[in-house]
Amino acid sequence: MSDSRGDDRTTKFLLSEDQIPRAWYNIAADLPIPPAPVLHPGTGQPIGPADLAPLFPMALIGQEVSTEREIEIPEPVREAYRLYRPSPLFRARRLEQVLDTPAHIYYKYEGGSPAGSHKPNTAIAQAFYNQQEGTKRIATETGAGQWGSALAFAGAMFNLEVKVYMVRASYDQKPYRRILMETYGAEVVASPSPTTNYGRGVLAEHPDSPGSLGMAISEAVEDAATRDDTKYSLGSVLNHVLIHQSVVGLEAIEQMAMAGEEPDLIIACAGGGSNFAGLAFPFLGLTFRGGRKYRVIAVEPEAAPSLTRGVYAYDFGDTGKMTPLVKMFTLGSDFIPEPIHAGGLRYHGMSPLVSLLKDHGDIEARAVHQGPAFAAAVAFARAEGILPAPESAHAIRVAMDEAIAAKASGEKKVILFNLSGHGHFDLAAYERYLSGSLEDYEYVPDEAALAGLPKVG
């Protein structure tokens, strides 16, 4: 390949379909320190595969605890990936010009998938393994609807019924994601719902509850745990989800090589941590196996700043306190984030693997307000044409800040960020930003939620 510095004007770095990775990358093989065990909420003892069997197919449980570096991608999954993978890597030349920066800015674009985000990378895999093991129906939760639409799409690929518990606030405010899920054939109810014990309990106390991701997870887990034909599916946080998302970074490594450059800085937004890990972990694996170091930044919202303001402790993944306990950066499972538009980032916790690497000093974290994030997204749309998801806008903000800092210092650094999804269903949020009525929310620690953390060991 030619050197893309200088007058080479290549803008898209494209791989062919047979360059879709044949194996996912599992960072568990290369971690600098061992991960903390997952604990049973009742006994406080490490859980085993049998504890998870009511919720997940065995193949996914195996991946959850695997320490194999490479996990083969089954052919039917690669076949479905062909619908939208490999995803393009772009050099943001027009944005570089607008910012007048010596930095080179690259972005991996995951918004071209049928559901419009990186989430089908794991939804397809999860639907496949469930179908293989005889699951008829999958229950899940969704915030703004990105995960629900990815799983609804994947359910249609592999003939599974999908029931989605959609956070009430989004259900009421964002009908289009719901309609997309229904078009793919899923059943969608507003959470808290009258269809689970947990939901009925919340409604009895708070009939007008706007819901939260933590509550919707409790409902979906209860649904799966109480029905033989049904498993549960989670769109982020868990190790197997992060493994599936590694296709993003594995492709990006090849594409950066095509561009003839190495990223100095790798940036992605982080809600539960899956698109961040998807891009960053394959690069970090190179480092852990003796390669060069990269600066890696996870960007979270100021309204739910688990990595920058939370505590590193064992906590529940859900509000109903039904899930196993995982060690992670958390704001407390009772913490309900303010209604920012980046629904995918409104979560009290963070993936245990991302948390571990943050605690160990291998990655950095930064929190940004939604106002500056939308300002960056609008500048990006005007320069590059793509309208980013509000979640992705957080990554763009930091990528732009770093490019602006490079201008001040004259540094020729190479920035790579993940554009995790498009924002075509988020135009109401853009309208608010454009009309000046978008609010920023300061994080106020919920002392009760933090005091309520489970006492472990």
Ligand SMILES: *Cc1c(COP(=O)(O)O)cnc(C)c1O
């Ligand atoms: C769900 C979502 C996120 C946040 O989830 P992660 O697991 O942290 O990646 C980010 N961007 C988009 C577009 C999403 O749909």
